[in-house]
Amino acid sequence: MANRDLHLTRNIGIMAHIDAGKTTTSERILFYTGKTHKIGEVHDGAATMDWMAQEQERGITITSAATTCNWNYDGKSYKINLIDTPGHVDFTAEVERSLRVLDGAVATYSAADGVQPQSETVWRQADKYNVPRIGYVNKMDRSGANFFETVQQMKDILGANPIAIQIPIGAEENFKGVVDLIKMKAILWHDETMGAEYDVEEIPAELADEAAEWREKLVEGAANFDDEVMELYLEGKEISEEMLLRAIRKGCIAMECCPMLLGSSYKNKGVQPLLDYVCAFLPSPVDTQAIVGTNPDTDEEEDRKPSEDAPTSALAFKIATDPFMGRLVFFRVYSGKVVAGSYVYNPRSGKRERISRLFQMNSKQEIPMESIDAGDIGAGVGFKDIRTGDTLCDEKAPIVLESMTFPDTVISIAVEPKSQADVA
Structure with a gap:
C-alpha cells in the first residue's frame, strides 16, 4: 500500500x-x-x-x-x-x-x-x-x-x-x-x-x-x-x-x-x-478540497491534505457489531495513516484508543491490513469509547472534523416490559 x-x-x-x-x-x-x-x-x-x-x-x-x-x-x-x-x-x-x-x-x-x-x-x-x-x-x-x-x-x-x-x-x-x-x-x-x-x-x-x-x-x-x-x-x-x-x-x-x-x-x-x-x-481524494477541522486546543480552523506525511486525521462514520470480533468501526482516513496496533486520539472523549486490528471490507468478509492510508476507507476493532461521527487523530496534532447530522425519525416506537421478569 x-x-x-x-x-x-x-x-x-x-x-x-x-x-x-x-x-x-x-x-x-x-x-x-x-x-x-x-x-x-x-x-x-x-x-x-x-x-x-x-x-x-x-x-x-x-x-x-x-x-x-x-x-x-x-x-x-x-x-x-x-x-x-x-x-x-x-x-x-x-x-x-x-x-x-x-x-x-x-x-x-x-x-x-x-x-x-x-x-x-x-x-x-x-x-x-x-x-x-x-x-x-x-x-x-x-x-x-x-x-x-x-x-x-x-x-x-x-x-x-x-x-x-x-x-x-x-x-x-x-x-x-x-x-x-x-x-x-x-x-x-x-x-x-x-x-x-x-x-x-x-x-x-x-x-x-x-x-x-x-x-x-x-x-x-x-x-x-x-x-x-x-x-x-x-x-x-x-x-x-x-x-x-x-x-x-x-x-x-x-x-x-x-x-x-x-x-x-x-x-x-x-x-x-x-x-x-x-x-x-469522479474525483480522487486529491481532487477534493483539503478536509477542514477545528483544533480543540485553540478553536481555530485547520486543514489536512490527503497525504501520508500529514498528521493523522480520520472520521468514524459507522459502527457495526460483528458476531466474532465485536464492535467494528468503519472510518475514512483523510490524512496520515492508521496503523494496526497503534494508538489514535479521540478529542470527544479525550482518550487514546488502541486499534488492535485493521481490515478492508468485502461486504461481511474482513481482509486484514497492516495500515489504512490517507484517502482510504477501512475498519478496525479494539475501540473502547467510540461513537459515529468521532474524529480519530494524532494526539500531538489534534483536530475535530465536521461530524454528520441525521434526519429526524419518521416514526418512533418503544417496547416496555410489564415487569422486571420480562427483561430477562
Missing part, C-alpha cells in the same frame, strides 16, 4: 430510490472486477452486498455495505472503494453517514420510473456534503423504459445539469446496448457470456442522426467547463476524445454537471462503461 498513487483511488457510493437496482449493479461491479466469480442475485437472497439475513429475506438493502475492488481503465489500475447504500426512506441515515466520507457517487434511476421521491432525498444529501456524481439510468429492459424522459426529469425535478454520455440502442425487450457519444461507437453485449464480453462497432445507420444530435449537445455542454474546448467548439473544429473527457471531468468535480450513462444491470449490459466513467469523471 505504500506509495500508492492517490490519483488512482475512487471512494464512491451507489445511491437511489428503493428498487432502482443499486445492489444488482454492485453485484455486477464485483463480478466484472473479478471480486466474485458468480453473480449473486437480490431476488435469490444471494447478493454479496446484502449480507444480513433480513436483507436476504426481504430483497432490500438495510445497511450500507462496503467493498474494495480494482478496475483497469486507460492502461492504469484504479482502486475503487464502493459503498452500496439503502434506498428505503426508513434507512436514509445509512445514506447520510456514507455520503459524509465519499468523494463521489453514482445516482441510479429506474428507466421505467424516473426520478422518484427518495431519488430527490439522496440528491439533496449529496448536495449537502458536496459530493460530485454521475447518473446511471438502469432497467432499460423494463416495459416503459425511457432514458430521455429520466434525463429531462433530472432537470425539472432535481434542477440538475445532466449531460448524456450515451444513448440507448433499443429499449424495453429490444434493448441491445449503447452508443458512446464520446467515442462515437456502438457497444453491444453478449448475452451468452453474462455481459463479460461485448463488441464495439460502428453506430447503426438508423441511429446516426440521433447520435450526431446528442453528440452536439454533449460537446456544447462540455465547452462550458474548458476554455480550450469552447474555443474549438466556436471555431467549428474537431475536439479530441481526451479533451472532452477532461472538460466533462472538470464540470463533474465542480458539481456543475452530471454525466449520464445507461444500461440494464440485471441483463448484464452497461456496467463496464459505468466503471470506466467512474474512473474518468
Whole structure:
C-alpha cells in the first residue's frame, strides 16, 4: 500500500430510490472486477452486498455495505472503494453517514420510473456534503423504459445539469446496448457470456442522426467547463476524445454537471462503461478540497491534505457489531495513516484508543491490513469509547472534523416490559 498513487483511488457510493437496482449493479461491479466469480442475485437472497439475513429475506438493502475492488481503465489500475447504500426512506441515515466520507457517487434511476421521491432525498444529501456524481439510468429492459424522459426529469425535478454520455440502442425487450457519444461507437453485449464480453462497432445507420444530435449537445455542454474546448467548439473544429473527457471531468468535480450513462444491470449490459466513467469523471481524494477541522486546543480552523506525511486525521462514520470480533468501526482516513496496533486520539472523549486490528471490507468478509492510508476507507476493532461521527487523530496534532447530522425519525416506537421478569 505504500506509495500508492492517490490519483488512482475512487471512494464512491451507489445511491437511489428503493428498487432502482443499486445492489444488482454492485453485484455486477464485483463480478466484472473479478471480486466474485458468480453473480449473486437480490431476488435469490444471494447478493454479496446484502449480507444480513433480513436483507436476504426481504430483497432490500438495510445497511450500507462496503467493498474494495480494482478496475483497469486507460492502461492504469484504479482502486475503487464502493459503498452500496439503502434506498428505503426508513434507512436514509445509512445514506447520510456514507455520503459524509465519499468523494463521489453514482445516482441510479429506474428507466421505467424516473426520478422518484427518495431519488430527490439522496440528491439533496449529496448536495449537502458536496459530493460530485454521475447518473446511471438502469432497467432499460423494463416495459416503459425511457432514458430521455429520466434525463429531462433530472432537470425539472432535481434542477440538475445532466449531460448524456450515451444513448440507448433499443429499449424495453429490444434493448441491445449503447452508443458512446464520446467515442462515437456502438457497444453491444453478449448475452451468452453474462455481459463479460461485448463488441464495439460502428453506430447503426438508423441511429446516426440521433447520435450526431446528442453528440452536439454533449460537446456544447462540455465547452462550458474548458476554455480550450469552447474555443474549438466556436471555431467549428474537431475536439479530441481526451479533451472532452477532461472538460466533462472538470464540470463533474465542480458539481456543475452530471454525466449520464445507461444500461440494464440485471441483463448484464452497461456496467463496464459505468466503471470506466467512474474512473474518468469522479474525483480522487486529491481532487477534493483539503478536509477542514477545528483544533480543540485553540478553536481555530485547520486543514489536512490527503497525504501520508500529514498528521493523522480520520472520521468514524459507522459502527457495526460483528458476531466474532465485536464492535467494528468503519472510518475514512483523510490524512496520515492508521496503523494496526497503534494508538489514535479521540478529542470527544479525550482518550487514546488502541486499534488492535485493521481490515478492508468485502461486504461481511474482513481482509486484514497492516495500515489504512490517507484517502482510504477501512475498519478496525479494539475501540473502547467510540461513537459515529468521532474524529480519530494524532494526539500531538489534534483536530475535530465536521461530524454528520441525521434526519429526524419518521416514526418512533418503544417496547416496555410489564415487569422486571420480562427483561430477562
